[in-house]
Amino acid sequence: MAKFKLILLGAGRVGTAFLEILARKRKILEEKYNLEYELVGISDLKYGSILDNDGIPINKILKTIREKGRFIDNTSSKEDIDNITLIKSSDSNLLIETTWSNIKDGEPALTHILSSIRLGKHVVTTNKGPFAVAYKKIIDEAKKHNVFVRFEGTVLSGTPVISLARECLAGCEIIEIQGILNGTTNYILTRMEEGISFNEALREAQKLGYAETDPSSDIDGWDAAAKAVILANSIMNGNLTINDVFREGIRNISTRYIQENIEKGRRTKLLANIIKEGKKIYVEVKPRDLPISHPLSSVMGPTNAVTFKTDHLNRVTIIGPGAGPIEAAQALVMDMITINNYLEWR
Amino acid sequence: MAKFKLILLGAGRVGTAFLEILARKRKILEEKYNLEYELVGISDLKYGSILDNDGIPINKILKTIREKGRFIDNTSSKEDIDNITLIKSSDSNLLIETTWSNIKDGEPALTHILSSIRLGKHVVTTNKGPFAVAYKKIIDEAKKHNVFVRFEGTVLSGTPVISLARECLAGCEIIEIQGILNGTTNYILTRMEEGISFNEALREAQKLGYAETDPSSDIDGWDAAAKAVILANSIMNGNLTINDVFREGIRNISTRYIQENIEKGRRTKLLANIIKEGKKIYVEVKPRDLPISHPLSSVMGPTNAVTFKTDHLNRVTIIGPGAGPIEAAQALVMDMITINNYLEWR
DSSP: OOSEEEEEEOOSHHHHHHHHHHHHTHHHHHHHHOOOEEEEEEEETTTEEEEOTTOOOHHHHHHHHHHHSSSOSOTTOOOOOOHHHHHHOTTOOEEEEOSOOOTTTOTTHHHHHHHHHHTTOEEEEOOHHHHHHOHHHHHHHHHHTTOOEEOGGGSSTTSOSHHIIIIITTTSOEEEEEEEOOHHHHHHHHHHHTTOOHHHHHHHHHHTTOSOSSTHHHHTSHHHHHHHHHHHHHHHOOOOOGGGSEEOOSTTOOHHHHHHHHHTTEEEEEEEEEEEETTEEEEEEEEEEEETTSGGGGOOTTEEEEEEEETTTEEEEEEEEOOOHHHHHHHHHHHHHHHHHHHTTO | OOSEEEEEEOOSHHHHHHHHHHHHTHHHHHHHHOOOEEEEEEEETTTEEEEOTTOOOHHHHHHHHHHHSSSOSOTTOOOOOOHHHHHHOTTOOEEEEOSOOOTTTOTTHHHHHHHHHHTTOEEEEOOHHHHHHOHHHHHHHHHHTTOOEEOGGGSSTTSOSHHIIIIITTTSOEEEEEEEOOHHHHHHHHHHHTTOOHHHHHHHHHHTTOSOSSTHHHHTSHHHHHHHHHHHHHHHOOOOOGGGSEEOOSTTOOHHHHHHHHHTTEEEEEEEEEEEETTEEEEEEEEEEEETTSTTTTOOTTEEEEEEEETTTEEEEEEEEOOOHHHHHHHHHHHHHHHHHHHTTO
């Protein structure tokens, strides 16, 4: 009997990468982490939806997506089960939420997550939106219904930042968080230092799949601001939304400015700063000129990094990828393993 | 009723820093992590020993150490309870081991740890010795007796490396580990780059309290080798001892060599390399000339760092302090919180 009966909402690049890991690593995940799972429901705007409490073969799903561009073999019909019905499916006990990220009102993911929690089903997600606009509501509901909600993949994809701070630095007070939270802008700034213009660098980033088609989310700092809010709330026990962030993007920075800075021993980075003073938390995202010797200065290209300033350890920095389908899927797998570890002792 | 009834063996700089955190943060540790504790036994070569199943006031212990150089007020007598008797104390359920680290045979800490495990009592320690010489034995006994043994502080003190790899990167395969694991040698190499000789730099490190009086443990790579073995065993499921490490120290490196390297864009670091190939794990500690752009190149002074090469995330690097009493004590606290988190679900 599988322990986790999964509903997966969203089978885009992250959802598919997640299914691929589940299919490929089933044996090792069971042997090493005692993790057992079965997919009982899946839905995607493009591919349709299926609910089967007896279990949906993951390999077959991946094959029909590849070959038919949908979940089911039967080309004459398409099951049509809405997401809330899927979540309510009697057998499921864990929602994996990877639908699109909406940082305006968090929907539809917010409703998916809250519905799952209220039914006593755990949630694991990479979806920033709900946590950037309604963090406290989600956490309060999860406590009330005694379920786990984990969201490591919302910040720096699979590079563990939230669990690092909350679990591996448990006992420390975290006074300040500084981070390069957006890979696209860091890539653009790196390329501008090498001499190309902002527009050329942006086009490159789009071609490489780093930047969104509408680049505002990246270059105006919205994405970094959403992630900064999630860090502030989850690590410093804040109750902020994305509107509380002082936000400035990189649109107005010239290649010449960046190159002149380098000659002065300084490097321009789009930096998130989160500072706790008493009960108040201040969050800003803006371009900063760091000395070359600063640990975050040497983080180049699409790589991301976060530095925690703490009472017991002074500064601890983690550097790793900030995005990517398999990287985000890794966060989902890790969060599942963590929940499993806690539940095993019941 | 306190959940954890602690026996603390060793009240040197780490043990004392640990008691200070327990005294200072009692309220926050209980509120934030549901962590409750009571000291029921303590022993140190210098200060004597006490056993009191009704609880020993931590603040009073710290005060008598400071004022009288011993644990008890009563100057006419000194309780004399051996460590094994303390461990056997009926009420204790967690051993905190911070006695001296012996990388030859792990004793006396190894016996302390095994005795505790065999009595079904959990263990948290910063003591490298036992894990560098008898890792598999300890872990096998812990499994058999269903107790937790955690040892984050054995590598990079409170900078979380073992829990980062095992918990926050769970689901990833870790293929390679590269690290600057010894602060003294990294400090010496940093100072030599600034122009002073090996001997001067070593004397400075000793003066600053980084280096041992017998410097061989640091500069001949023994300390880094012990830590590398612990990483290989705990993260890659190895069964190595310190004798399996190819080890070369920094005694024969000249200031001139280091400075010439810098001119060529390379920086010399004492690096631990742990590589898994199939079932075999190779561990070496030796000076390496890294390109300046390498992430570990910019780790200077007594700071330490570890890079994990993984299947899902490529490279993830953590940078932080590698030593220090409060830093090591932080690891003890974190490990206690983690055990508590697992036990709460029982």
